[in-house]
Amino acid sequence: MEVLIKEKIKQVLKGNQNAYSYIVEEYKEKVFYLCYRMIGNRHEAEDLAQEAFVKAYVNIKSFNLNMKFSTWIYRIATNLCIDRMRKKKPDYYLDAEIAGTDGLDMYSQIASDTESPEDEVESMEMQDTIQNEISKLPEKYRSVIILKYIEDLSLKEISDTLDLPVNTVKTRIHRGREALRLQLRHL
Amino acid sequence: MACPEEIIDYMHDYLDEEISSEKERLLKEHLASCEDCRNYLYELKKAVSFVKVPLDLKVSSDFTHRVMASLPQEDKKKKRIKGWMMGHPVLSAAALFIVLISGAILTSWNQGNDFSVNRQSNLVVQNHTVIVPEGKTVKGDILVRNGDIKIEGKVQGDVTVINGNRYLASAGSVTGEIKEIDQAFEWLWYKIKTGVQGVSNFLTTNNGK
Numbered sequence: 001m002e003v004l005i006k007e008k009i010k011q012v013l014k015g016n017q018n019a020y021s022y023i024v025e026e027y028k029e030k031v032f033y034l035c036y037r038m039i040g041n042r043h044e045a046e047d048l049a050q051e052a053f054v055k056a057y058v059n060i061k062s063f064n065l066n067m068k069f070s071t072w073i074y075r076i077a078t079n080l081c082i083d084r085m086r087k088k089k090p091d092y093y094l095d096a097e098i099a100g101t102d103g104l105d106m107y108s109q110i111a112s113d114t115e116s117p118e119d120e121v122e123s124m125e126m127q128d129t130i131q132n133e134i135s136k137l138p139e140k141y142r143s144v145i146i147l148k149y150i151e152d153l154s155l156k157e158i159s160d161t162l163d164l165p166v167n168t169v170k171t172r173i174h175r176g177r178e179a180l181r182l183q184l185r186h187l
Numbered sequence: 188m189a190c191p192e193e194i195i196d197y198m199h200d201y202l203d204e205e206i207s208s209e210k211e212r213l214l215k216e217h218l219a220s221c222e223d224c225r226n227y228l229y230e231l232k233k234a235v236s237f238v239k240v241p242l243d244l245k246v247s248s249d250f251t252h253r254v255m256a257s258l259p260q261e262d263k264k265k266k267r268i269k270g271w272m273m274g275h276p277v278l279s280a281a282a283l284f285i286v287l288i289s290g291a292i293l294t295s296w297n298q299g300n301d302f303s304v305n306r307q308s309n310l311v312v313q314n315h316t317v318i319v320p321e322g323k324t325v326k327g328d329i330l331v332r333n334g335d336i337k338i339e340g341k342v343q344g345d346v347t348v349i350n351g352n353r354y355l356a357s358a359g360s361v362t363g364e365i366k367e368i369d370q371a372f373e374w375l376w377y378k379i380k381t382g383v384q385g386v387s388n389f390l391t392t393n394n395g396k
Contacts, residue, residue, distance in 0.1 A: 017258060024251045032246045046246060053254045123243070130237050149238045155203065174199040180234035181227075187237065 001026070005069050012060055024053050027070065030151060031077050037146045038081035040135045048084060052077035067160070074151060075161045078143050085139055133183045141176030144169055190217065190224055198228050202235065292378050302334040309340070315351075321358060328363065349374065 005026065011019035031052055036045035055076050056063070063072055134142060147153045147161060155173075159166045197214040200206040206214070218225050247253075272279040302315045309323040315334040319325055323340040332349045338359035345363035346353065353365060368374055 017255075020258070021251050021255050024254050028246050028250050028254075032244075032250075033242055036242065036244060042244060046250065049246070050250070050254050050257065054257050057258050126240070127242065130240060134238065145238060149235060155205070170199075170203065170205075173203065174196075177199065177202065177231055177234060180238065181230045184234045184237050185230045187233075 002068060006065060009060065009063065009065065009069065012057070020057055023069065027073055028053075030070070031073055033150055034074060034077050034146055035081055037131070037134055037150050038078065038139075038142060039084060040131050044084070048080050049077065052080055055080070068157075070151075071157060071161050074147065074153075075163070078147070078162065082139055082143065129187070130184075133180060136183060137176055137179055141172050141179060144172045145176040145180070148173055190221055194224055195227070198224075198231060201228075202231060289375070292375055301332075303332045304334065305330045319359065321356070347377075 005023060008019045008022050012023070028049065032045055032049040035048040035052070036042060039045050039048060052073060056073050063069070134145070137145065143162060144158055147158045148155075153161065155166050155169050158164075158169045158173075162169070164172075194214065194217050197206060197210050200210060201214060218228065304310065304312065304317050305328070307325050307327050307329060309320065309325050310329070311318040311320055317329070317331050317334060317336045319329075319336070319338045319340040319342055321339040325340070325342045326344065328344040328347070329336065329342060330347045330349070331351055333351060334348075335352045335354065336346060336348055337354045337356065338346070338361060339356040340359060342359075342361045342363070344361075345366070346361050347366045347368065349368045351367070353367060355361070355365070366377075368377055
């Protein structure tokens with residue numbers, strides 16, 4: 001698949017803009033998941049994922065063809081997410097937990113007249129809980145944990161993506177995993 | 188927990204699948220005898236498996252379409268031309284050369300829509316006609332643009348008429364060449380020829396030295 005992607009990138013470099021849509025199709029889910037886990041909000045995650053693809057296209061000339069395209073697009077997406085997180089610290093989302101209410105979020109403050117089926121609520125709650133716990137991780141642990149467990153990258157690939165030494169990546173994964181253990185042990 | 192500190196490091200190495208067989212043996216031995224550490228590793232594994240639960244979210248169906256629509260458009264044209272030029276460097280250079288040269292020469296031709304003649308002594312100008320009067324001699328070349336020339340005297344040199352006519356009286360004489368140029372193409376040819384002549388003259392005089 002990497003070979004096919006490289007071929008498409010060469011076509012884009014020659015000016016064939018349409019070849020880029022193939023690349024977007026191939027990576028959209030992964031980039032979206034990465035952004036969603038980083039930012040915790042569906043709409044923002046989609047905006048960021050789109051921004052990442054546009055940015056990658058604009059800078060396609062600086063892409064090193066010896067590199068994996070995934071490494072490159074993940075790096076762009078991760079950096080965009082970190083920038084966004086830093087900018088929007090004091091911001092409230094409906095699905096953000098309200099401090100001191102133990103699991104109550106803003107959705108429960110809004111009267112809802114459509115009841116979802118029980119099991120869907122349960123799986124949604126589970127997803128939300130996991131997302132909340134990931135969101136509590138400091139950003140430097142969050143990005144490595146996401147790349148490792150959601151994108152399935154090796155330590156070396158994470159090190160390439162984030163431009164960090166492998167040992168730093170390793171330490172951050174260990175600390176991130178410790179933090180998650182403490183947060184999720186009672187589930 | 189009265190356990191060796193490095194046991195937790197071993198757990199992480201184990202989870203990273205980067206543990207040496209020696210350390211793995213030590214870890215297993217310890218786990219076999221320590222319930223706390225077994226529990227600790229279980230909690231780590233549980234945390235990881237939670238994080239790995241796949242998202243049941245899908246990107247919008249128009250995701251790719253929206254990305255493609257937000258790509259810079261002017262880039263597209265520029266890149267296509269650039270791509271063609273990079274594919275055909277010789278053709279591009281030749282095309283560029285022709286465009287520049289013919290542009291320059293044609294402007295100099297168009298600029299000459301007005302009547303003009305190069306300054307030589309003994310020339311008489313009436314309306315748009317240049318006259319070499321009877322009994323007089325013009326030393327040097329004459330170039331007339333957009334006008335006629337009547338030669339009743341003598342010219343010691345070439346006579347060139349662009350977009351005009353020449354009348355040579357029976358008494359008149361020209362020692363050099365007489366040329367009439369009417370069309371843009373000939374004008375181009377004339378320019379190129381004089382250019383080449385100029386270069387070869389320059390070269391021969393230089394060689395002579």
